Amino acid sequence: MNPSLFLQVLRARFGLFALALCVTVVATLAVSILLPKSYRATSSLVLDRRESQSLSDALNAYVSPLERAAQLQTQVDIIKSPKVAHKVVDSLQLAKRPEVRESFADATGGSGTIEDWLAEALSRDLEVETSQSSVIHISYKSGNAADAATYANAFAQAYMDTTLELRVDPTRQAATWFDEQLQTLRRDMESAQQRLTAYQREHGIVSTDEKFDEEYARLTDLSAQLARAQERNVELQARSQLVQQSMRRGASLDDIPEVRDDADVRDLKARLLEGETNLRVLATRVGDNHPEYRRQQAENNYRRTALNAEMAKVAASTSGTLSEGQSREAELAAAVAAQRARVLDLKASRDGLGVLVRNVQTAQNAYETAMQRSVVNRVESRASQANAALLAPAVAPRQAFRPNLLLNGALAVVVGLMLGVALVMLREMTDRRVHSVQDLADIAQAPLLGEIIAWNASDRVRLPGPVAALRRLQ
Numbered sequence: 446m447n448p449s450l451f452l453q454v455l456r457a458r459f460g461l462f463a464l465a466l467c468v469t470v471v472a473t474l475a476v477s478i479l480l481p482k483s484y485r486a487t488s489s490l491v492l493d494r495r496e497s498q499s500l501s502d503a504l505n506a507y508v509s510p511l512e513r514a515a516q517l518q519t520q521v522d523i524i525k526s527p528k529v530a531h532k533v534v535d536s537l538q539l540a541k542r543p544e545v546r547e548s549f550a551d552a553t554g555g556s557g558t559i560e561d562w563l564a565e566a567l568s569r570d571l572e573v574e575t576s577q578s579s580v581i582h583i584s585y586k587s588g589n590a591a592d593a594a595t596y597a598n599a600f601a602q603a604y605m606d607t608t609l610e611l612r613v614d615p616t617r618q619a620a621t622w623f624d625e626q627l628q629t630l631r632r633d634m635e636s637a638q639q640r641l642t643a644y645q646r647e648h649g650i651v652s653t654d655e656k657f658d659e660e661y662a663r664l665t666d667l668s669a670q671l672a673r674a675q676e677r678n679v680e681l682q683a684r685s686q687l688v689q690q691s692m693r694r695g696a697s698l699d700d701i702p703e704v705r706d707d708a709d710v711r712d713l714k715a716r717l718l719e720g721e722t723n724l725r726v727l728a729t730r731v732g733d734n735h736p737e738y739r740r741q742q743a744e745n746n747y748r749r750t751a752l753n754a755e756m757a758k759v760a761a762s763t764s765g766t767l768s769e770g771q772s773r774e775a776e777l778a779a780a781v782a783a784q785r786a787r788v789l790d791l792k793a794s795r796d797g798l799g800v801l802v803r804n805v806q807t808a809q810n811a812y813e814t815a816m817q818r819s820v821v822n823r824v825e826s827r828a829s830q831a832n833a834a835l836l837a838p839a840v841a842p843r844q845a846f847r848p849n850l851l852l853n854g855a856l857a858v859v860v861g862l863m864l865g866v867a868l869v870m871l872r873e874m875t876d877r878r879v880h881s882v883q884d885l886a887d888i889a890q891a892p893l894l895g896e897i898i899a900w901n902a903s904d905r906v907r908l909p910g911p912v913a914a915l916r917r918l919q
Contacts, residue, residue, distance in 0.1 A: 454873050461872060462865035469861030470854065477853045482845035485572075485586045486593035488601040489836040492520060492579040517575045520833075523611075524573050524583060524604045530564035532603035533596065539563050571600060580836060590841040597839035609831040623819035630815050634808035641801040664784040671777040678770040713752040720745040 455462060523529065539545050540559045549559045572584040583600050587593040724745055727738040 455866075455869055458869045458872055462869050465865035465868050466858070466861035469864055470857040473853050473857035473860075474850065477848040477850055480848045481588055483586050483588060483847040484590040484593045484842045484845055485584050486590070486597045486839035486842055487582050487584040487837075488597040488839035490581045490583065490601055490604070490833045491836045492517070492581065492833050513579075517579070517581070520581060520604075520608075521573045521575060523607060524581070524600065525568060525571065526607075527561075527564050527568070529600065529603045529607050530567050530571075531560055532606060533567060533599045534560050534563045536599055536603060537595070567596065567600075570596075581833075583839075585839070586847075590843070594839040594841045601835055601838070605831040605833050605835070608833060612831070620819060620823040623815055627812070627815055627819060630808065630812040634805070634812050637801065637805040637808045641805050644801055660784065660788050664781065664788050667777060667781045667784050671774065671781050674770060674774040674777050678774050707755070709755050710752065713748060713755055717745060717748040717752055720748055 534540060540563060545563065546559065549555075549562050553562060570586045572586070574582040574584070583597055583604070585593050585596040585600065587596060720741060724738065724741045727735065727741055731738055
């Protein structure tokens with residue numbers, strides 16, 4: 446159906462269309478007026494995570510948007526929980542009203558508790574809305590405007606009381622538990638300290654670190670002396686072996702490096718060489734029998750005898766020095782072994798003492814941590830302020846929330862228009878009439894030659910084509 450034909454059909458059956466529209470609008474308005482009125486009051490709360498009555502910084506940490514959304518949803522669930530509804534029932538003393546008891550008896554026959562029944566009934570008319578902010582809107586619907594505001598404010602106050610209770614009760618129980626544990630931890634710390642003191646008294650330990658460092662330094666010095674003695678003995682042994690080998694071969698003592706390099710031997714050699722030189726000079730000047738010559742010759746013999754004795758002494762001293770070095774090495778080795786044993790004993794004592802010291806520190810740390818937690822829980826268990834505040838209390842609304850006459854009227858107009866169009870089309874399909882020349886041509890399936898319309902003599906409009914010819918025939 447084209448638009449022009451639809452308008453012709455609507456014009457032809459406009460009465461039916463108008464009747465359907467008027468009946469729909471009037472019926473909707475009448476029903477809206479007769480329906481009981483419903484009022485909705487809203488109370489707004491603002492959440493604040495900053496805790497002024499808490500010693501813990503965990504509540505003031507950064508919260509991501511997802512965590513904030515989860516926290517808001519948690520608060521919404523708390524508001525809708527039966528616990529909050531029961532608090533509203535208790536705060537308003539609804540269970541003590543005679544009319545409420547009668548309604549409960551009629552609705553349930555006395556089964557169950559009236560508090561549960563009232564809590565469930567109140568939750569059905571409760572609405573909680575949140576947004577991207579920290580504000581929560583608590584709305585309540587009731588047939589009485591004052592009751593709607595009363596219940597909305599009661600739910601807001603019950604929620605704040607519940608959050609405070611959920612915060613205080615666990616901390617109060619934790620504070621009691623920590624107080625009990627502190628006694629045990631204090632006894633453990635005192636026992637560990639007593640064991641440490643007894644161990645120090647038994648081993649005569651005052652300052653393990655200083656004493657250990659001193660004994661260890663002494664061990665290090667003795668070890669260094671022993672190493673030097675061992676090196677010197679190795680050198681002396683090599684020199685003694687070289688002297689003995691030279692003497693067994695019949696070599697002159699003057700060929701032995703240790704004898705040749707001795708300072709006294711070199712000094713005696715120099716003095717002997719000087720005497721020999723003087724003796725040669727005297728031999729050329731005064732002769733062999735001159736007293737001066739004989740005196741110098743006797744002095745040279747004495748120096749040669751002293752030199753030989755000194756070289757023999759030096760050669761023999763290598764064995765004695767080696768023996769003394771070996772004795773010194775043995776004494777140092779014994780001293781090092783004794784000092785090492787002393788250091789090991791002190792280390793064992795220090796290790797045992799260290800275990801006891803760590804036990805004392807662990808017990809002390811546990812006690813201090815428990816004390817801090819106990820203080821935090823004891824302070825938070827006395828909190829009197831919830832983390833939510835009443836932003837805007839609910840007031841009794843002046844206008845009803847439902848029914849909405851303007852909205853219902855607009856919907857009735859839309860539904861009436863659709864219903865009128867539907868009735869017109871239905872009527873058109875059951876009672877088919879010719880509304881235009883095109884309809885006649887479509888029904889007769891014949892070509893259109895002309896159209897006869899009403900004409901007055903005063904109409905002087907010239908019509909072209911077949912229509913003008915028919916007018917002239919008239």
